[in-house]
Amino acid sequence: MNIIRKSILIGFTVLGMAAAHAQDAAPQDKPQHSQRATPEQRHAKMEEMYARRQARLHDQLKLTAQQESAWAAYQAAVKPAPRTGERPPRGEFAKLSSPERLSKMIEMTKLREDKMQQHLTALTAFYNQLTPEQKATFDQHGMHTMRGKHGGWGGRGGMAAHGPQRG
Numbered sequence: 001m002n003i004i005r006k007s008i009l010i011g012f013t014v015l016g017m018a019a020a021h022a023q024d025a026a027p028q029d030k031p032q033h034s035q036r037a038t039p040e041q042r043h044a045k046m047e048e049m050y051a052r053r054q055a056r057l058h059d060q061l062k063l064t065a066q067q068e069s070a071w072a073a074y075q076a077a078v079k080p081a082p083r084t085g086e087r088p089p090r091g092e093f094a095k096l097s098s099p100e101r102l103s104k105m106i107e108m109t110k111l112r113e114d115k116m117q118q119h120l121t122a123l124t125a126f127y128n129q130l131t132p133e134q135k136a137t138f139d140q141h142g143m144h145t146m147r148g149k150h151g152g153w154g155g156r157g158g159m160a161a162h163g164p165q166r167g
Helices: 002-025 039-061 065-078 090-095 098-127 132-147
Strands: none
């Protein structure tokens, strides 16, 4: 009789622990469809995170007074701009023929390349103002942001995540 009680007690304990674990693992505060952030809210949050990263980099670089104007010019040139509606609505894009879609994609790629070239020009001008120690700090910061949280160029969240193979 004692063995049966112990077995039942152990069984209830295991079930209780499993239920508690399942309750902890369940996403409690996941936003419902109606509570999702608007594009403006997401953009504001991204701007805030960008500003924090840039402030942290600024502090790490320990810029001199002479370098501050180069920093300001660099920041003005590389500040992310909100999307300007360059991507057509999904329904309209689907209505295009394959050659038209590819042409639009090439057009958008050229716009991104132009932005990247402007970024490179501003980056080079600022980078040339830095001391070797500051360049090392800047390079470390840049590699950290390019790697993403999963490491490498091809890792989830890295540079390859922004390529055409989304899904």
